[in-house]
Amino acid sequence: MCGIVAYLGDKEAYPILVNGLKRLEYRGYDSAGVALLHEDKLTIYKCQGKVSDLEAHVGDGPTTGTVGIGHTRWATHGPPNDVNAHPHQSTSGDLALIHNGIIENYASLKEELVHRGHTFLSDTDTEVLVHLIDDIQRSEKVDLAEAVRLALNSVVGAYAIVVLDRKDPDVMVAARKSSPLVIGIGDGEHFAASDATPIVEHTKNVVYLEDGEIAVIDRKKGLKIRNTKNQDKTPFIQELEMHLETLEKGGYDHFMLKEIHEQPRSIRDSMRGRLNLAKGEVVLGGIKDYEQRFVNAKRILIVGCGTSWHAGMVGEYLFEEFARIPVEVEYASEFRYRNPVVGEDDLVIAISQSGETADTMAAMELAKNKGATIIGICNVVGSSIARITHAGSYTHAGPEIGVASTKAFTAQVTLLTLMALMVGQKKGVLSGSSFYRLLNELDAIPDKVQRVLKTEDQIKYIADIYKDASNALYLGRGYSFPVALEGALKLKEISYIHAEGYPAAEMKHGPIALIDEAMPVFVIATKGASYEKVVSNIQEVKARKGKIIAIVTEGDTVVKGIADHVIEIPETPDALVPLLSVVPLQLISYHIAVMRGCNVDQPRNLAKSVTVE
Ligand code: M6R
Numbered sequence: 001m002c003g004i005v006a007y008l009g010d011k012e013a014y015p016i017l018v019n020g021l022k023r024l025e026y027r028g029y030d031s032a033g034v035a036l037l038h039e040d041k042l043t044i045y046k047c048q049g050k051v052s053d054l055e056a057h058v059g060d061g062p063t064t065g066t067v068g069i070g071h072t073r074w075a076t077h078g079p080p081n082d083v084n085a086h087p088h089q090s091t092s093g094d095l096a097l098i099h100n101g102i103i104e105n106y107a108s109l110k111e112e113l114v115h116r117g118h119t120f121l122s123d124t125d126t127e128v129l130v131h132l133i134d135d136i137q138r139s140e141k142v143d144l145a146e147a148v149r150l151a152l153n154s155v156v157g158a159y160a161i162v163v164l165d166r167k168d169p170d171v172m173v174a175a176r177k178s179s180p181l182v183i184g185i186g187d188g189e190h191f192a193a194s195d196a197t198p199i200v201e202h203t204k205n206v207v208y209l210e211d212g213e214i215a216v217i218d219r220k221k222g223l224k225i226r227n228t229k230n231q232d233k234t235p236f237i238q239e240l241e242m243h244l245e246t247l248e249k250g251g252y253d254h255f256m257l258k259e260i261h262e263q264p265r266s267i268r269d270s271m272r273g274r275l276n277l278a279k280g281e282v283v284l285g286g287i288k289d290y291e292q293r294f295v296n297a298k299r300i301l302i303v304g305c306g307t308s309w310h311a312g313m314v315g316e317y318l319f320e321e322f323a324r325i326p327v328e329v330e331y332a333s334e335f336r337y338r339n340p341v342v343g344e345d346d347l348v349i350a351i352s353q354s355g356e357t358a359d360t361m362a363a364m365e366l367a368k369n370k371g372a373t374i375i376g377i378c379n380v381v382g383s384s385i386a387r388i389t390h391a392g393s394y395t396h397a398g399p400e401i402g403v404a405s406t407k408a409f410t411a412q413v414t415l416l417t418l419m420a421l422m423v424g425q426k427k428g429v430l431s432g433s434s435f436y437r438l439l440n441e442l443d444a445i446p447d448k449v450q451r452v453l454k455t456e457d458q459i460k461y462i463a464d465i466y467k468d469a470s471n472a473l474y475l476g477r478g479y480s481f482p483v484a485l486e487g488a489l490k491l492k493e494i495s496y497i498h499a500e501g502y503p504a505a506e507m508k509h510g511p512i513a514l515i516d517e518a519m520p521v522f523v524i525a526t527k528g529a530s531y532e533k534v535v536s537n538i539q540e541v542k543a544r545k546g547k548i549i550a551i552v553t554e555g556d557t558v559v560k561g562i563a564d565h566v567i568e569i570p571e572t573p574d575a576l577v578p579l580l581s582v583v584p585l586q587l588i589s590y591h592i593a594v595m596r597g598c599n600v601d602q603p604r605n606l607a608k609s610v611t612v613e
Contacts, residue, residue: 001100001612002027002073002101002607003023003024003072003193004069004099004194005024005192006162006172006193007189007191008217008219009067009186009190012063012065013068014036014068016191016198017069017070018054019198020199021054021072021198022051023198023247026401026403027074027194027608028073028075029602030080031049031073031081032046032051032054032085033045033070033073034054034068034070035070035087035096037166041166042093042094042164042166045061046085046086046087047085048081051072067172069098071099084123086124088121088124088126089130091118091131095134095137096166097126097129097161097164098162099129100161101157101159101612104125105154105157106128109155113128113135130163132151133163136151137165143171144165144171144173149214149228152175152228153228157178158178158358159176159179160174160177161176170220171216171218172192174192178361178611179611180356183206183207183215184199185203185237186205190222197399199240200240200242204239207236207237208387210227212227213225238382241381247399247401254590255400255402256590256601259406259407260453260586260587260590262397263410263453264446265446266395266396266398266407266410266411267411267446267579270395270396270411270418271414272396274418280435280436284422285393290390294419294422295423297346298325298326300325300327301327301329301330301346301367302329302351303331303350303351304329304350304352305359305610307353307408307409307486308352308357308412309331310409311482312349314482315329315420317479317482317575318575319419321575322421322429322575323424332360332362332363335363342367344370344371347372348367348375349419350363350364350375350377351377351412352377352378352379353395353400355385355386356383359613360385361385373390374388374390375391376391376392376393377393377416379396379397379400404603410579410583414579438576441572441573441576445579448572448580455568458567459584462565462567466547466592468596469520470497471497471498471499471500471514471518471519472488472522473488473502473520473521474585475501475523475537476501476524477534480504480578481503482578483577483582484502484503484522486501486585487499487588487589490585490590491592494589494590494593495593496596496598504533505537507537508540515545515546516544516545521541521546521549522550522585523538524550524581526551527571528577538559538563539562542562542563547564548564549567550563552567552569553568554571555571569583
């Protein structure tokens, strides 16, 4: 959480920082701030609220300076208010610092620094960093870069920081450990940011800092990297593949809506070059060297959080059906703290859109230390999770900016489907004809998603009827159970309606008590293995006056006769239904949230990358 951006070059920093903060706002949006350095004058603006509130706060105030840092916050230590907003300043007023992460030993450091005469103004953990660096600079008589290095050696926790020193306006120092930081190298200018989105419109050349690395950006000497052990490192410059238009709303009212509508393309991109119908094969270049590990795996563990965990549940059904490998799906946050039985025989699949989720990362590290093979499914190229796996596949969904995950889910499920089919074929579990039929069906999914999107007007109509509900229930069986969970998560996170996902047959063991005429019940009732059973569950809801909104297979007449509303999706094998059935649920949540006047892309209390546990 929290987004940081910094600039040093020959242009005015302020517009670059504000624009960058708007791109990073998905990471946190409870307060924002900038520090600008002009000659030896440091100007800081910060306030509670969004980046637009910061702009209003700055108003016509002075913004001159060709070096500056900016921050958008998601509060951990201390409430969101003006004082706790970053940048934080040293007592001397010389240093300004922005931080993304958590300093775990801040309390003991603070006690010592207070004792040494530093005055703390905020409730944040971050503030200890700026006082500590300032203290070391003075007592050790070292420059900013060395003071940062020495300070970081006493810090426990996670950080991406950028520091400015009023006494040396030609230098900016950035460092990272467990929180992401990218350095952009332009023509006579440098950038630093939590991800590449604020950088891509200025330069395509970037360096992803590794854990424990410190970047010293000097107006005259350029970029130098060393680590906290004082060893010089050679910057590894990579070219960004990101395109600017993927970061814009492209005519849609919200990023979430754009991302829902992008799914025919993002699913296709996730299959491109991997699903080869002509040759009848699946080739996943990123895990090629690990294919045999999959084939021989006695067990697969899947870890993730939120929507990625739901995708993992679909993965469980896929691997068990097509490859006959037992699978356990674990909340990363639970897995990491319960001394799990995991070892060299295990193959762990870590799923994450952002590639930065702290719990997922910790679960992977734990499994890796116990000897397991770690395979990643990530969307953000170069992210921390992608870099600590043994191997993996990117989802190629493109940047997902709406906090509610949509296209990342379908891209993750697409990749899991490709993996399970590939392993099933290589193990001989799937016959050639079944494998080929499923490949064809998968290849047809993007066009079918396009057809589902055409139901949007009908979905808007349904959304209008149920927009004032206080509770909602989502039911599904088999492959549709994880989709029910995902539908409920989408509704609660953006519209603040309490919603629960349940296996349809479990309803009678408790939730049925909740059903009355005010309860909308969304049911995935497509033709397939459990169709008749789900129809019975629908009857049970109707008998108690619940309102049924059913996702059915095109041409269904049975459910149409019982349900209050039906949304038709094209026919596809059970295993591929999640890729279609989730789309109307995404749309319904989106339209309900819009009708309730909620901030769809930036729901309250949430952030896109959850980089704290
Ligand atoms: O970036 P990740 O996929 O690791 O994120 C995991 C969850 O934080 C994320 O899916 C979250 O639940 C979304 N807000 C769901 O829409």
